[in-house]
Amino acid sequence: MSRATYHHGALREELITASIALIESDGIGAVSLRRVAREAGVSPGAPYHHFEDRAAxxxxxxxxxxxxxxxxxxxxxxxxxxxxxxxxxxxxxxxxxxxxxxxxxxxxxxxxxxxxxxxxxxxxxxxxxxxxxxxxxxxxxxxxxxxxxxxxxxxxxxxxxxxxxxxxxxxxxxxxxxxxxxxxxxxxxxxxxxxxxxxxxxxxx
The missing domain is CATH 1.10.357.10 (Tetracycline Repressor, domain 2)
Known part of the structure; x- marks a missing residue:
């Protein structure tokens, strides 16, 4: 799915899914909003529309x-x-x-x-x-x-x-x-x- 075709809720779920994959492959320490954005194929600022920080x-x-x-x-x-x-x-x-x-x-x-x-x-x-x-x-x-x-x-x-x-x-x-x-x-x-x-x-x- 390209950036242009993401719906608001779909991107949020994609970021969560990317986080799960990162934790399972590289551990919790690998998860950051920037890294998750890269895994999901979106801009570094995109996750901030859904999560205010890493803890969220x-x-x-x-x-x-x-x-x-x-x-x-x-x-x-x-x-x-x-x-x-x-x-x-x-x-x-x-x-x-x-x-x-x-x-x-x-x-x-x-x-x-x-x-x-x-x-x-x-x-x-x-x-x-x-x-x-x-x-x-x-x-x-x-x-x-x-x-x-x-x-x-x-x-x-x-x-x-x-x-x-x-x-x-x-x-x-x-x-x-x-x-x-x-x-x-x-x-x-x-x-x-x-x-x-x-x-x-x-x-x-």
């Missing part, structure tokens, strides 16, 4: 990631047979999504770069994922599948497992560890998910 561009990438992750997490939740199984499914979803979309993952777990708090829409998407997990924990507690009481510690623990496994898989250490033991990341994630479900039910007994 990275924020837009993160927002797309939050929306995509939330969609997959909701689907996994809906397909689960019980609230406890839904928690296990969400752990596996976080890792699978992050491995499939490393550019999104690197920004979603590094808010100092994308500054989602500055954009109400992005912040709402980020919080929606936590809210889904919170609602699932509450359902587990109500069904006797998790210890009763304040859900916040349990939500924090499960979220930490999701984010920790996701970033370890994206950054490489988990790949090395699983390879050394003749396993794979999906296999290990499934084992962690199963263990977490057993621990939740057992601690509620």
């Amino acid at each position: 561009l990275l924020n837009a990438v993160a927002a797309r990631g939050y929306a995509a992750l939330l969609e997959e997490a909701r689907a996994a939740h809906a397909a689960a047979g019980s609230p406890v199984e839904a928690i296990g499914a969400m752990v596996e979803t976080y890792v699978r999504f992050s491995r499939a979309h490393p550019a999104y993952a690197q920004l979603m777990y590094r808010p100092e770069l994308s500054e989602p708090a500055k954009d109400p829409a992005t912040e709402a998407l980020a919080q929606a994922a936590i809210q889904l997990l919170t609602e699932t924990v509450l359902a587990c507690q109500a069904s006797g599948g998790a210890p009763a009481g304040d859900p916040a510690p349990l939500v924090t623990m499960i979220w930490s497992i999701c984010a920790g496994l996701a970033m370890l898989s994206v950054d490489g250490p988990l790949e090395q560890m699983t390879a050394a033991r003749g396993s794979t990341i999906p296999e290990l994630t499934g084992q962690v998910s199963a263990l977490l479900q057993v621990m939740l039910v057992g601690s509620a007994a």
Whole structure:
């Protein structure tokens, strides 16, 4: 698509897509408005019509990631047979999504770069994922599948497992560890998910 044929919204999406490609090929450090403009084939000033600075561009990438992750997490939740199984499914979803979309993952777990708090829409998407997990924990507690009481510690623990496994898989250490033991990341994630479900039910007994 040439510069002359870009529509207003199309250029914005093209800049986001170019940013994702840059992050996946060269890392977050490679992303600048000038570099992204060059990758998209537009003038250096064109991105400023859509993004005031680099953080705003990275924020837009993160927002797309939050929306995509939330969609997959909701689907996994809906397909689960019980609230406890839904928690296990969400752990596996976080890792699978992050491995499939490393550019999104690197920004979603590094808010100092994308500054989602500055954009109400992005912040709402980020919080929606936590809210889904919170609602699932509450359902587990109500069904006797998790210890009763304040859900916040349990939500924090499960979220930490999701984010920790996701970033370890994206950054490489988990790949090395699983390879050394003749396993794979999906296999290990499934084992962690199963263990977490057993621990939740057992601690509620």
